[in-house]
Amino acid sequence: MLDLSQYSSLGAALRDALERWPNETCLIEADREREKSRLTYAQFKAEALPLARALQDGGYLHNDRAAIIMTNQSKWLISAYAVMHCGGVLVPLDYKLTAAEHLQLLAHCAAQVLFVEYYLWRQIMQDAGFKSLRVATVVVTEAPPNAELAGGLRWEEFRRDADPLFVPRQRQDVACIVYSSGTAGRPKGCVLTHENYLEQCISLTAWYPFWPGVTYLSILPTNHAIDFMVGFIGPFVCGACVVHLRTLRPEYVREAFTRYNITYVSLVPMVLKNLERGLKVKFAELPAAKRFVLNRMIEWNKWRTRKAANVELSRKLLPQVHSAFGGELRTIIVGGAFTDPATLQFFYDLGIPVANGYGLTEACTAITVNDLKPFRADTVGKPLPGVEVKILDAGSDGIGEVACRGKNVMSHYLDDPGLTAQTIVDGWLHTGDLGRLETSGHLQLFGRKKNMIVTEGGKNIYPEDVEMVFDKLPVKEYCVFAANYIWPAKALGKEMLTIVLRLENNQEFTLALREELIAYNRKLPDFKRAGGYVLWEKDFPRTASLKIKREILAAEIGTALERTAIIPL
Amino acid sequence: MDQTLDEVLALAALHFKVPREKLTPDDDFFKTLGIDSLQALDLLTRLEHHFHIELPDYELQGVSDFRTLAARIQARL
Numbered sequence: 195m196l197d198l199s200q201y202s203s204l205g206a207a208l209r210d211a212l213e214r215w216p217n218e219t220c221l222i223e224a225d226r227e228r229e230k231s232r233l234t235y236a237q238f239k240a241e242a243l244p245l246a247r248a249l250q251d252g253g254y255l256h257n258d259r260a261a262i263i264m265t266n267q268s269k270w271l272i273s274a275y276a277v278m279h280c281g282g283v284l285v286p287l288d289y290k291l292t293a294a295e296h297l298q299l300l301a302h303c304a305a306q307v308l309f310v311e312y313y314l315w316r317q318i319m320q321d322a323g324f325k326s327l328r329v330a331t332v333v334v335t336e337a338p339p340n341a342e343l344a345g346g347l348r349w350e351e352f353r354r355d356a357d358p359l360f361v362p363r364q365r366q367d368v369a370c371i372v373y374s375s376g377t378a379g380r381p382k383g384c385v386l387t388h389e390n391y392l393e394q395c396i397s398l399t400a401w402y403p404f405w406p407g408v409t410y411l412s413i414l415p416t417n418h419a420i421d422f423m424v425g426f427i428g429p430f431v432c433g434a435c436v437v438h439l440r441t442l443r444p445e446y447v448r449e450a451f452t453r454y455n456i457t458y459v460s461l462v463p464m465v466l467k468n469l470e471r472g473l474k475v476k477f478a479e480l481p482a483a484k485r486f487v488l489n490r491m492i493e494w495n496k497w498r499t500r501k502a503a504n505v506e507l508s509r510k511l512l513p514q515v516h517s518a519f520g521g522e523l524r525t526i527i528v529g530g531a532f533t534d535p536a537t538l539q540f541f542y543d544l545g546i547p548v549a550n551g552y553g554l555t556e557a558c559t560a561i562t563v564n565d566l567k568p569f570r571a572d573t574v575g576k577p578l579p580g581v582e583v584k585i586l587d588a589g590s591d592g593i594g595e596v597a598c599r600g601k602n603v604m605s606h607y608l609d610d611p612g613l614t615a616q617t618i619v620d621g622w623l624h625t626g627d628l629g630r631l632e633t634s635g636h637l638q639l640f641g642r643k644k645n646m647i648v649t650e651g652g653k654n655i656y657p658e659d660v661e662m663v664f665d666k667l668p669v670k671e672y673c674v675f676a677a678n679y680i681w682p683a684k685a686l687g688k689e690m691l692t693i694v695l696r697l698e699n700n701q702e703f704t705l706a707l708r709e710e711l712i713a714y715n716r717k718l719p720d721f722k723r724a725g726g727y728v729l730w731e732k733d734f735p736r737t738a739s740l741k742i743k744r745e746i747l748a749a750e751i752g753t754a755l756e757r758t759a760i761i762p763l
Numbered sequence: 764m765d766q767t768l769d770e771v772l773a774l775a776a777l778h779f780k781v782p783r784e785k786l787t788p789d790d791d792f793f794k795t796l797g798i799d800s801l802q803a804l805d806l807l808t809r810l811e812h813h814f815h816i817e818l819p820d821y822e823l824q825g826v827s828d829f830r831t832l833a834a835r836i837q838a839r840l
Contacts, residue, residue, distance in 0.1 A: 226817075265821070290824070313821055441820050443804045468801045651800070720793045720800070720827055 195403065195432040198396050203363035203388040205278035207431050212239040212275075215433035218406045221268045222454060225440035231268055235433070238272065244353035245276040249307065251354050252331050256281030256361045259371065260307035261300055261329075262417070263287045263314050266438045269335050269349065270416050271426055273309040281361025282307075284370045285383075286417035289314055293321035302381045303371050303608065306330050310346070312337040319344050365389035371608055372419060374555035375654035383608030384555045393601035394558040395427050397578040401565055402458070402525060402549060404432035409522075411437050411450055411459040418652070420460050420529050423559040444468060451520040460527040463534065464650040466548065470537050473515075473544075488514075496543045503566045508545020515544050525549050529560065530652025532639070532689075535571035542569050551575055552639060556623055558602040562637045573636035578602075585631055586624070593640050596629040597622040628682075645679040645744060647689035649721045657691055660722050664693065664714045668707070671696045671734050673742050674724060680748045681757040690725030692760050694751060696734060703729060715763055726760040767840070768833040771810065775829065778809050788830040810836060 196214070201207040216236035223230045233241065254260070260277040262284065264270045277284050285303045287296060289311070296318055300308065308329045310318070315334050318324060324344075332346040363369070369388045373381055402424075404410070412425035429436050437454045439446060447465075450456065461469075477485060495511045498504065505524050509516045516523070526541065526548045533550050541548045552574035553560035561583060564575035577583045581600035588594035603623045606614040617624055626644040629637050646656045657674035664672055677692045693711070697703060715723050730751060735743040768788055776783040779796045786795065792803065800823070807818050810832075816839045826832050 313819070441804075442801075443808050443820070444801055445805070445808060464799060465801060468799070716791050716794075716827070719825060720791075 195399060195405070198392045198431060201392060202365050203278070203281075203367065204369050204391050204427065205275075205281065205360070205363060207392065208275055208278060208427075209360060211235065211430045211433065212242075215406055218433050219435045220430065220433075221271065222409075222435065222437045223268045223440065224437065224446075224450065224453075226446055227449070230440070233268060238275070241268075242272045242275045242279065243358055244355055245272065246279040246358035247354040247356055248352045249276060249280050249282075249331075250358050254280055254282065254307060254331070256363070257283060257368070258306040259283045259285050259303050260309065261285040261287050261303065261305040262309045263289050263296060264309065264311040264335065264416075265289050265440070266412050266416050266421070266425075267311075267335075267440065268438060269309070271430075271436070273333070274426070276358075277307070278369075279358060279360055281363050283368050286370065286372060286422060288373070288415060288417050290415070293317040294323055297321060297323045297327060299373055299381055299383075300327065300329060303383060304328075308332045309335070309349075311335050312341065315343070315346055316341075363388055365392070366605075368605070370422075372417075372422075372555050375656070380610075380613075381608075382610070382613070385605045385608050386558055387605050390558045390602055390604060391423070391427060393580060394423060394560070394578075395431065397580050397602070398423065398560065398563070399428055399432065400579050401563060402527070404429045404434040404458075406433035408432070408434035408457040409437055409454050410434060411439070411447075411454070411456045413439070413442055413447065413465065414460050414462060414530070414652075418530065419553065419555050419559045420527070424458065424460055424527060444472065448472075448518070451518070451523065453520075455520045455522040457522050457524050458527060459523070460529065462530045462650065462652040463528060463532065463537070464652075466526065466528050466533065466541070467537055467650070470540050473518075473540075488512075492543050495545050499542070499545065499569075501568050503542070503545075503547040503569060505545060505547070512545055516546070519546065525566075527551070529553060531648045531650055538569075538571040542571065549575075552627075552637065554623075554625055556604045556617065557581075557598055557600075557625075558604065561596075561598045561602070561625075570636055573632070573638050575637065576635040577637070583631060583637060584622070585629060588630070592630040593628055594630075595643055596625045596627045596637065596639075598625065599623065641678050641683045642676070645676050645748070647676045647678070647691060649689070651721055653721055655691065655722055660691065660718055660724070663717050664711070667695075667711060667714060669695050669701070670698045671742075673734060673744065673747060675744070675748055675751075677725070677757065677760060680752045682752075691723070693724045693727040694730050694747070695727055696730050696732070712763060724763060726762045728755065728759050728761070767814075767837045768830060770813065771829050771833045771836065774809055774813055775806060778806050786829065788833075789828050791827045792829060792832075793827055814840060816840065 212235045217234055220235045220238050221233045260282050312334050333349050333352045334343050334346040335349040365388050368385055370386045371383045373383050410429050414421040425436055491511050495508050528548050528550045538548045547566050549564050551560045551563035562575045562577050583598050585594040586597050599622045627642055628640045648654050661674045673694045677690050735746045772786050811818050822835045
């Protein structure tokens with residue numbers, strides 16, 4: 195691995211990586227059973243430099259912002275490196291956002307350049323707000339031969355063969371602006387420096403190292419903090435290889451493990467659960483005698499690894515399970531949302547450790563990670579080297595708001611000094627999550643101070659963002675809450691949104707009203723839908739400007755009703 | 764289009780082992796079938812094989828009913 199303490203920027207570290215391992219494979223891209231491309235570090239460089247030169251010839255300057263909206267693929271990383279070679283600021287945007295949201299964020303960060311996949315560009319071109327787009331250069335990948343690109347340039351043609359200038363950056367300079375899911379009207383652009391990334395990479399690879407020959411399967415979106423770090427920066431500065439799949443259907447993902455001998459993979463809890471479900475079905479189909487032997491071997495493995503993981507031993511004890519994952523898998527990294535401890539334990543008992551962790555975009559990638567010494571399914575692990583964690587205003591049970599300090603904490607929120615001052619106080623990042631630190635150093639999470647939920651797919655959902663969809667519901671008033679905000683949970687489990695309905699004085703809750711409620715709810719994407727509703731018989735407390743006093747209303751409901759008052763939708 | 768829709772409904776019923784008559788074109792399949800987005804992706808593969816087309820994952824983005832799904836397939840036939 196490169197000694198990152200010696201580098202002042204991501205661009206400089208990556209540039210040296212491309213020189214250091216010219217013949218190692220760095221990227222593989224596969225679509226279904228076909229391998230689309232395979233690049234060595236030298237070939238990656240040959241792809242990226244003409245792109246960097248084309249940017250510079252087009253007037254792109256250091257510190258200019260370049261956004262990327264693409265699904266996971268080689269061109270994502272090649273574009274990102276070209277930007278860093280020019281000393282630019284990268285803005286990775288979530289490809290799952292709507293076109294209107296993309297336009298809003300492109301305007302908010304004042305991007306000069308946009309790299310975008312054709313199907314996403316088509317959606318943006320068709321959006322009503324397209325005319326307001328002010329990006330000087332748009333580079334479109336995978337555009338069909340005669341496609342109308344509305345001024346966009348084709349990726350294949352956007353290259354110049356002369357050598358581009360490498361523009362050095364300092365550690366405190368901005369490397370990326372990463373948008374964290376904030377409430378709709380107010381984008382939260384986390385400004386992260388080169389130092390944030392370099393130091394975070396040093397901490398993470400100290401516990402989970404990469405080396406040439408390691409293959410990492412990239413499934414989480416690369417715009418997400420986890421994949422950007424462990425599916426790009428981490429493997430590249432260690433000479434390892436990243437595998438991209440163009441379809442994330444479970445069957446192709448399973449095949450990829452064996453075909454590419456995957457060493458590490460990062461998943462959100464939902465995908466991990468899907469794998470668990472699949473394995474359990476397979477186990478149940480085994481003849482009784484085989485199942486008996488398997489269960490005994492799992493028990494034996496569990497006992498032998500009770501103090502620390504031992505992947506080599508587990509592979510010998512449970513070869514059939516490990517060969518299904520390619521035989522080389524060392525760890526599954528999981529993050530982005532709460533993971534059920536039973537799922538974590540299921541995989542650990544099979545000898546496949548799951549490194550669950552806890553982090554926020556504001557903290558670069560991770561604050562804590564399970565170090566597996568010993569494995570603790572009930573916690574999110576210990577603070578990474580160089581990261582301090584403390585609990586603010588802890589109650590008698592030790593539970594309070596989690597705060598963190600370290601070189602991983604972002605510089606600020608883009609153009610939002612007020613929110614920055616509320617979030618980073620005397621160098622401590624206030625996370626808004628409730629937790630308790632054990633004397634062993636493990637962090638346990640208990641819920642959120644904020645009125646929001648995080649889905650199993652890793653999406654942050656704010657009630658304010660979904661409320662508008664119920665606007666025409668014929669009731670006196672309504673409000674959407676995270677159920678855990680009204681009834682604080684003692685442990686993080688499945689989180690849901692609930693609608694609180696206040697009917698007119700003589701109104702009854704009819705079947706027709708219920709159907710209308712369901713119909714509005716269905717207008718939301720599945721992961722944003724409310725899970726239930728509560729009927730409330732008092733007027734909502736409001737401010738002078740008629741805004742609902744959410745905190746007070748939640749407290750009133752929480753005192754008067756039990757959580758069982760939620761009627762499922 | 765109607766035929767495509769019928770075939771999509773029949774395949775979904777087969778794939779998720781539910782009676783065909785339980786599914787209607789405008790059903791929210793996440794809700795009716797109790798599936799998550801990954802399980803829905805599994806259905807895409809089956810549909811690809813049946814219709815002999817390739818459906819990129821993004822074709823399922825924002826789709827939660829059979830009628831829209833059938834329309835996306837129809838556009839690629």
